[in-house]
Amino acid sequence: MTTEQPLCDLYPVFTQSLSRLDLKPEQQLIACLGGGADSQTILDLLDRYRSEHPQYQYLAIHLDHEFHPASGEWAQGLVADCERRQFPLHTEVLEIPSGRRISKEAAGRETRYARMAELGKPAAVFLLGQHRNDQIETFLLQLKRGSGPKGLSGMAAVAKGLHQQRWVRPLLRVSKHEIYRYARHHELFWIEDETNFDTSIDRNFLRHEVVPQLERRWPQFGEAVLRSASLCAEQQQLLDELLSVQIRPLIDAEGQLQSKTLEQASPQLQRAALRFWLSQRGASMPSYAQLEQLRTQMLLTTNDANPSVNWGGYTVTRRRDRTLILSAL
Incomplete structure (x- = not known):
């Protein structure tokens, strides 16, 4: 008979994550609530942190x-x-764009993140509940899509946003099992969404059918995936540093890309430069096919053409002087 391992106290993991952020007095710390056990655990940990660190603002x-x-x-x-905790809460209903070529889930995610950024103060820290299992599933989903190092990097533990805001995932190395154990032990309120068990959804299929089998066969599979994601992130960071030297001077004060210099570059450098530019502007990445369309339309067509390429809520157009302009649809 197996006995369950002792409960892992997640609070030291949480506080260690925040200690790396060099927080300033009055800086805003925001728990992003979806209602599941993961985000409710973030709320509980932040509530504990609030009692010890009253010098910050909380939401x-x-x-x-x-x-x-x-x-x-x-x-x-x-x-x-939140009323029971006397924890300040903002809640509202979001209107999500819809259309034949728009993914409801992707549109919901992008609209949600954009609205939270609007609600947060400059330099706010947004705390997200994504965990180890989410990271493994994200890696496998990106692998299924044929992603390169950037996609296979998965989710960053700390990601920069607009206005010096940061998106932080303190529990990214913590398993869903440990989060559930914490939530039960502390008798937290959370919501179980039955659609999380619908295996017709790709992420749920991986979560319930694929990953458990892989980890039964190879117990260290999850750790190997996390290591590969970390290595991909390191390679992507190095590539961005090298690209910054070459491409940043081509981006003007308005964020437009002067593309004429790139027209004689190799296709590989052209694609990397376009990805770098889009990343600097905070745009979602196009698929490989969309990126190739962007490259050929913007860098290889004649000077009198006026091309336009759309994907995922964004459009790129080109002026006659070969300047590329990114706009949100």
């Missing part, structure tokens, strides 16, 4: 895009939980 945000018929009831539960 929880829940944005409801009404994808689930019970989402209104879930929001009420989160409001009641």
